[in-house]
Amino acid sequence: MSGTTAAAVRRVPRWLSLPPLVAIAVLLVYPTVFVVAASFTRTTLARPLQEWTGFANLTSALQTEAFAGSLVRTVVFAVSAAVIATVLGTAVALLLRARGGGFGVLGTLLLLPLVTPPVMVGVAWKLLLAPAGGALTSTISSLVGSPANPLGSSTTALGTLVLIHVWQWTPLVVLLVFAALLGVPDELLEAAALDGAGALRTFTAVTWPVVAPTVLSVLFLELVVGLKVFDLVAVVTSGGPGLSTVVASFEVFRTGLRGDYDVGTAAAMTLVLGLIVGVVTAGVSALRARAARAEA
Amino acid sequence: MTPVSQPSAPSRSSTPAEPQPDALLRSEGLPEPQPGAQLRVSTTTSAAELEQLRRARPRGPHRRSPLAQVGVRLALVLVAVVALAPVAFLVSLSVRSTDDVLTGSWLPGSLDELAWGNWSAAFRTIPLAHMLANSWLVALGSALVTAVVAVPGAYVTARAGKRGARLGAALLAGYCAPPVVAVLPLFFLLKEVGLTNSVVGLALVNGLANAPVAVWLLDSFVRRVPVELEEAAWLDGLSVAGGLRRIVLPLIAPGLVAALLVCTFLAYGEFLFAVSFAQTTASQPLTVGLSLFQGDRTVQFGQQAAAALVGVVPVYVLAVVAQRWLVGGLSQGALK
Numbered sequence: 001m002s003g004t005t006a007a008a009v010r011r012v013p014r015w016l017s018l019p020p021l022v023a024i025a026v027l028l029v030y031p032t033v034f035v036v037a038a039s040f041t042r043t044t045l046a047r048p049l050q051e052w053t054g055f056a057n058l059t060s061a062l063q064t065e066a067f068a069g070s071l072v073r074t075v076v077f078a079v080s081a082a083v084i085a086t087v088l089g090t091a092v093a094l095l096l097r098a099r100g101g102g103f104g105v106l107g108t109l110l111l112l113p114l115v116t117p118p119v120m121v122g123v124a125w126k127l128l129l130a131p132a133g134g135a136l137t138s139t140i141s142s143l144v145g146s147p148a149n150p151l152g153s154s155t156t157a158l159g160t161l162v163l164i165h166v167w168q169w170t171p172l173v174v175l176l177v178f179a180a181l182l183g184v185p186d187e188l189l190e191a192a193a194l195d196g197a198g199a200l201r202t203f204t205a206v207t208w209p210v211v212a213p214t215v216l217s218v219l220f221l222e223l224v225v226g227l228k229v230f231d232l233v234a235v236v237t238s239g240g241p242g243l244s245t246v247v248a249s250f251e252v253f254r255t256g257l258r259g260d261y262d263v264g265t266a267a268a269m270t271l272v273l274g275l276i277v278g279v280v281t282a283g284v285s286a287l288r289a290r291a292a293r294a295e296a
Numbered sequence: 297m298t299p300v301s302q303p304s305a306p307s308r309s310s311t312p313a314e315p316q317p318d319a320l321l322r323s324e325g326l327p328e329p330q331p332g333a334q335l336r337v338s339t340t341t342s343a344a345e346l347e348q349l350r351r352a353r354p355r356g357p358h359r360r361s362p363l364a365q366v367g368v369r370l371a372l373v374l375v376a377v378v379a380l381a382p383v384a385f386l387v388s389l390s391v392r393s394t395d396d397v398l399t400g401s402w403l404p405g406s407l408d409e410l411a412w413g414n415w416s417a418a419f420r421t422i423p424l425a426h427m428l429a430n431s432w433l434v435a436l437g438s439a440l441v442t443a444v445v446a447v448p449g450a451y452v453t454a455r456a457g458k459r460g461a462r463l464g465a466a467l468l469a470g471y472c473a474p475p476v477v478a479v480l481p482l483f484f485l486l487k488e489v490g491l492t493n494s495v496v497g498l499a500l501v502n503g504l505a506n507a508p509v510a511v512w513l514l515d516s517f518v519r520r521v522p523v524e525l526e527e528a529a530w531l532d533g534l535s536v537a538g539g540l541r542r543i544v545l546p547l548i549a550p551g552l553v554a555a556l557l558v559c560t561f562l563a564y565g566e567f568l569f570a571v572s573f574a575q576t577t578a579s580q581p582l583t584v585g586l587s588l589f590q591g592d593r594t595v596q597f598g599q600q601a602a603a604a605l606v607g608v609v610p611v612y613v614l615a616v617v618a619q620r621w622l623v624g625g626l627s628q629g630a631l632k
Contacts, residue, residue: 011536012456017463020449020511023504026485027478028470034481048484092375098368106372108619109379115615116383116608117565119583123604124382127389133597135385138400171379172626179627228474231567235587249476249568256480257572267480274477281472 035274038267045261057268066243067269070251071276073158077247078226081165086219088166089173090211094203096174097181110171118168122235125164126151151237154244161232161245169225173218180214181207216288223284227277248273383608389601390414397597414598415606421599422585423577424606431581431607434498435564441503442559443552446510450548451540453511454518464515471508478505479572486573493579498570502563509562510555513625517551518544554625557618561611582607 034048039057042050061067096106103110113121128136131149140148150160184207192202230249233239239246239254252273256266388403391410404410418424453464482501483492491497525547526539534542545552567583574580586607589600615622 011530012452012459013536016448016537016540017452017456017459018448019445020452020463020467020507023445023449023507024466024470026482026504028466028473030485031473031478031481034484035477038480045483092372095368095371095375099365099372103623106376107623108616109376111615111619111622112383112612113379115561115611117561117567117583117611119565119567119586120604120608121382123586123589123600124386127595127597127601128382128385130595130597133394133397133400133595135388135400135402139402141400167378167382175623176627179623224472227472228476230474230476231583234567234571249474252476253479253568253572257483263480270477270480274473277472277474 032274035267035270038264039271041264043263043267045263048263053264057264058271060262060265061268061272064251064255064265064269066239066246066251067248067272069243070246070248071273073246074227074229074248074273075276075280077158077162077165077229078223080159081162081169081226081229082219082222084162085166085170085222086173086215089170089218090177090215092170092174093177093181094207096178103178107175110174113168114171114175116168118231119235121164121168122232125167126236129160152241154241157237157241157245161229161236164236165226165229165232169222173222176218177211177214180211184210213292216291220281220284220288224281227280386601386605386608389597390605392598394595394597411598415602417596418599418603418606421596422588422603424582424585424603426578427580427582427585428606430495430579431564431583432610433495434502434566434570434581435560437496437499438501438503438506438563439556439560441500442506442510443556445504445507446514446555447545447552448540449507449511450514450518451544453515455523464511467508467511471512475505475568479568482569483572492573493576494574495579495581497573498566498579498581499563501569501573502566503559505566505569506559506562510559513555513558514548514551516628517548517625521547550621551625551628553618554621557614557622558626561615564611 037049040052040054041048041057042053044050096103116124128134129149129151131137131147131152137148137150140150150156188206189202192206197205228249229247230253233245233247233250234253237245239250248269252266252269255269256263385402389397391412391414392404393409393411396405396409396411399405449463449467453460453467456463486492486494486497486501491500521544525543526536529539529543530536564581565583566581567587570581570584571587574584582603586600586603589596589603
């Protein structure tokens with residue numbers, strides 16, 4: 001790595017930071033201030049921040065039947081999707097490495113789910129899983145011998161959304177972990193083989209230590225992506241059946257920008273959601289940093 | 297079986313995440329650095345390595361039983377089928393009548409009665425052409441905004457020591473926050489400046505929102521530019537900003553292409569901001585248009601599939617054409 005000298009650091013002019021600071025101000029600082037202010041005032045779409053109302057908005061948010069559940073669903077969704085995608089993606093990357101060669105045609109195919117806009121992903125899977133006419137539902141139905149409708153039941157709908165999300169986001173794991181696997185020195189693998197190590201032993205002793213930091217980074221990335229989920233829910237289930245797939249982002253949206261346009265309550269929900277996401281990501285991020293230090 | 301002792305590719309470095317002198321060789325097929333940059337340096341080592349690896353070692357590095365190889369291949373074929381099935385089903389749906397679709401089969405019942413009319417009907421059911429234009433305007437406009445923010449941003453995070461690290465942390469926080477946190481505040485901000493129901497407003501918001509991703513991807517590309525090159529330019533009287541433009545920018549071009557492609561795709565597919573800030577048909581991008589199909593009582597399978605494909609196919613073409621940059625940029629930029 002080309003060393004950046006202290007003199008060079010001093011020479012970087014401050015105004016170069018201005019464009020990214022504007023982005024941070026518009027997307028992080030201003031929204032945070034606004035959300036806090038709107039949480040404690042009466043706010044409508046026509047006139048924001050009218051008068052101080054204390055904790056009325058927060059109370060209303062926490063008393064909303066759907067909201068507490070939506071927070072739990074968001075965390076469950078993000079954690080399960082991140083874990084499944086990371087495990088599956090790492091497995092596929094290992095398969096690719098075992099096959100030998102580069103990405104090839106499969107790499108090209110795997111790019112497609114990744115670049116498909118989530119709305120289109122939702123449309124495709126909603127059609128695949130339509131109770132009448134969905135090819136996947138009719139295939140599952142003939143396999144299990146009774147009519148299947150995974151999106152129509154409140155016990156399976158959220159899990160189905162998780163799998164759709166996993167379909168879209170596993171390829172990123174494959175891509176990044178495979179690139180890291182190319183960094184495992186062949187000499188080590190050959191030495192391990194000569195020493196009579198089996199596939200599992202080679203993986204735990206040689207491969208894993210090299211790719212572990214990448215796998216953890218990818219897990220973190222997938223967690224962040226999962227916590228943002230909105231599009232799939234909006235397109236595929238609109239939160240139903242019942243409230244079974246209402247995630248936090250969707251709850252904020254439908255409270256503040258649909259229905260009664262209850263902006264104050266939506267702002268209070270946003271505040272709670274922001275705090276939870278902040279705590280979760282900061283916690284995981286700290287764990288990751290500790291793991292990285294332990295490696296070094 | 298390929299013998300174990302086969303020599304590995306000549307310039308393959310053992311750790312792609314770490315730049316080495318020979319890894320900075322230019323690989324073919326990448327764009328020429330702009331005139332002015334005399335060193336032929338490329339930073340898409342990973343893409344180049346993938347290519348070299350594919351050529352040099354078609355069989356894999358280790359001896360495996362033929363049975364295991366067959367198992368590995370079968371599993372990968374299964375992965376490919378799962379990756380492709382939903383898109384393939386869209387293609388199938390787009391040329392079938394509703395009656396045919398309701399049989400629940402994956403493929404058209406008869407090749408003689410394909411319902412090509414779905415495609416033109418989709419353009420009538422929603423203003424598809426207009427919305428597609430909006431989507432691309434938002435995507436390309438936002439990529440421009442992202443570039444203006446991310447190039448100096450990545451330079452600061454890579455070169456400005458502690459100050460850069462602080463900026464990087466703030467940008468990461470901005471990326472981790474769910475976009476819904478910004479929706480209500482930005483709605484009022486855009487309303488205040490008259491940019492709701494506006495393609496320009498969406499391009500601005502998306503451009504700023506994607507900047508952290510681009511900075512994150514570009515950072516490692518900037519770090520690989522030898523600082524000595526810049527120092528030489530400074531001695532010749534160039535300012536730091538001048539050096540960024542004349543020396544660094546041409547050298548990080550492959551990374552910039554990758555980062556802006558990723559951000560173009562992100563903005564093109566963005567939905568939450570679009571559905572919140574664009575209430576008029578004139579300003580709505582395709583993602584919103586597609587969600588409007590949902591309101592119908594009878595599911596228009598064929599039309600919906602055709603409309604989704606109209607939106608997705610250009611992205612696929614772009615992704616496949618630019619695969620080399622995308623894979624190189626993602627795998628190198630995201631791994632630190």
